[in-house]
Amino acid sequence: MVPGVVPVALLVARTGTHAVLIDGLLVYPTGFDFDLAVRRHPALPRHQTDPRVWHELWLEVRFADGRSADNGPGPWPRPDDDRPPDPPLLYQSVIGPDGGHVWLWGLPPPGPLTFACQWPSEQIPPSQAELDAGLVLAAAARAQTLWPAQAVSP
Amino acid sequence: MSFFAMPAWQPPSGYRIPAWLRPPETMVPGIVPVELVVARTDTYAVLVTHLRAYPTGLAFTLTGQPRPDRSDPPRHDPVRDRRHRFTYRNLWLELRLADGRTVSTDSRRWPRTFETEQPDPPFLYYHGVGGSERWQSSHWLWGLPPPGPLAFVWPAGQNPAAGAEIDARLVLEAADRATTVWPTN
Numbered sequence: 510m511v512p513g514v515v516p517v518a519l520l521v522a523r524t525g526t527h528a529v530l531i532d533g534l535l536v537y538p539t540g541f542d543f544d545l546a547v548r549r550h551p552a553l554p555r556h557q558t559d560p561r562v563w564h565e566l567w568l569e570v571r572f573a574d575g576r577s578a579d580n581g582p583g584p585w586p587r588p589d590d591d592r593p594p595d596p597p598l599l600y601q602s603v604i605g606p607d608g609g610h611v612w613l614w615g616l617p618p619p620g621p622l623t624f625a626c627q628w629p630s631e632q633i634p635p636s637q638a639e640l641d642a643g644l645v646l647a648a649a650a651r652a653q654t655l656w657p658a659q660a661v662s663p
Numbered sequence: 664m665s666f667f668a669m670p671a672w673q674p675p676s677g678y679r680i681p682a683w684l685r686p687p688e689t690m691v692p693g694i695v696p697v698e699l700v701v702a703r704t705d706t707y708a709v710l711v712t713h714l715r716a717y718p719t720g721l722a723f724t725l726t727g728q729p730r731p732d733r734s735d736p737p738r739h740d741p742v743r744d745r746r747h748r749f750t751y752r753n754l755w756l757e758l759r760l761a762d763g764r765t766v767s768t769d770s771r772r773w774p775r776t777f778e779t780e781q782p783d784p785p786f787l788y789y790h791g792v793g794g795s796e797r798w799q800s801s802h803w804l805w806g807l808p809p810p811g812p813l814a815f816v817w818p819a820g821q822n823p824a825a826g827a828e829i830d831a832r833l834v835l836e837a838a839d840r841a842t843t844v845w846p847t848n
Contacts, residue, residue, distance in 0.1 A: 511710060516696035518715070520844065528844045530691055533713045535698075548688055548844055655700070655708045656730050 511655060512537050513648030515640070521624050522636035526550050529566070529608070529633065531624050531640075536648035540596070540614045545626075547608040563604050566628045570599060570613055573620025573642060578613060616649055617642040683781045683805045684788050686715065686722045689844045693717070693837030695829075701756075701815055702825035706730045711815050711827065716837035720784070721804040725756060729796045757818050758787055758804060761811025761831060766804065767818075807831075807838055 515534035522529040530546040545568055569579035578599035586594040596615020603610040622645060625637035686692065695714035702709040706729060713724040755769040766787035774782050784806020791800035808831040816826030 511698050511700055512712065514694065514696050514698055514712070514714075516694045518691050518694055520691050520842075523844060528689075532692065532715070533694075535712060550845055551689060655703060655728075656705075656732075658732075 510537055511653045512541075513651035515541075515644050515648045517640065517644065519624060519638045519640060521626050521638045522628075522633050524631075524633055526553050527628070527631050527633055529626050529628070529636070531638070534645070534648070536616075536645050537652050538616075538649055540612060540616060541645055541649075542610065542612045545601070545608040545611050547606070558606055562630045563606060563609075565630045566608070566633075567626060568599070568601070568611065569623075569625045570597065571623040571625065572597060572617045573622070574618050578615075580609075580611070617645055619643055619646065681778070681781070682719065683784075683786060684778070685803055687717050687719060690717055691842045691844060692722070693840030695721070695833050695837045697829055697833060699815060699827040699829065701725070701827050702817065709825075714834070714837075716807070716834050717841045718807075718838055720806055721808070721834055721838075723802050723804075725789075725800045725802060727798045755817070756787075756789075756802070757816050758785070758808075759812075759814040759816060760785065760808045761813065762809045768800075768802070808834055810835065 512535035515536060517534075519531040520528060521531055526549065528548040530548065531543050532546045533542075533544045535542055545566070547566070567580065569577055571577040576597055578597040580599055580601040586592075586598075594614065597617075598614040600612045600614070601609045602612060619642055621639045622642040623637055623639050625635065627633055627635040692715035695716055697714060699711040700708060701711055708728055708730070710726045710728070711723050712726060713722070715722045755767055757765055757767045757769075759765050764785060766785045768787055768789045773786075774780075776782075777786065777788070782805070785808070786805040787802060788805065789800050789802040791798060810831055812828050813831040813834065814826055814828040
């Protein structure tokens with residue numbers, strides 16, 4: 510599919526040394542993906558961080574109806590279970606010093622869509638930013654099938 | 664030291680990628696609200712996505728993706744593979760600006776000193792992430808396009824010659840929406 514693009518980037522957290530952005534929101538009928546982007550102040554000395562620190566950037570996405578998903582350790586659906594998991598489910602496919610890439614299974618209901626994060630090891634306190642879920646739903650409606658005969662799994 | 668001991672921590676190199684080879688690290692980009700299908704065949708498509716504008720240029724992603732409901736071509740038939748796939752190594756993307764200038768990912772057209780000396784804009788840099796079938800490459804256009812049509816094309820002579828066009832106004836307006844993460848004051 511050709512995804513629909515959400516025309517905004519969100520600044521979720523900012524300290525004197527780090528910032529966390531939600532960037533590149535691309536929406537499909539089944540969910541949306543985005544970059545969890547870490548920015549470092551240019552005055553900060555460059556050094557290699559312990560990869561364990563990268564995994565400590567915690568992200569949660571909250572829907573207006575109270576449901577939420579995060580990049581914590583689970584629980585995950587069983588690999589031998591063919592049934593799709595109940596949305597929302599958040600899967601972070603890339604984890605690195607510059608953040609990661611995230612797929613969120615399921616579209617939000619209308620209302621505020623909240624992105625919350627914290628990163629204690631980099632002194633980022635609990636922080637959050639909101640997006641109107643209507644922008645995500647409108648982008649989902651603009652997504653197009655590349656090959657019209659292609660079946661789309663719900 | 665034990666064979667299994669961790670290697671010693673290395674001091675920072677201090678190297679930073681030059682500003683003309685990457686988007687600004689300290690800005691929230693303005694999002695260009697379009698997705699482009701640059702090429703499509705019965706079995707493969709190439710998209711331009713993630714268009715992000717900054718005061719200094721435009722970042723975007725080129726993605727090649729196979730049709731998911733078609734069976735894969737035999738993995739040991741390179742001739743057939745070439746007919747069915749577009750690989751970023753074998754193709755170069757060209758951007759055509761409204762004032763007649765063009766930029767290309769064909770590195771033979773890049774200035775020899777592009778890594779150490781700032782080239783005159785526009786300059787199109789890229790790096791790719793390969794895969795056997797699906798691939799992505801990140802592109803950075805150093806310098807904003809002038810108003811008018813902005814075309815993403817694969818020049819004639821490539822297979823396929825294809826492209827898509829947008830109004831550069833979308834890029835310029837998005838660049839105006841970019842904000843600094845850490846204002847200097």
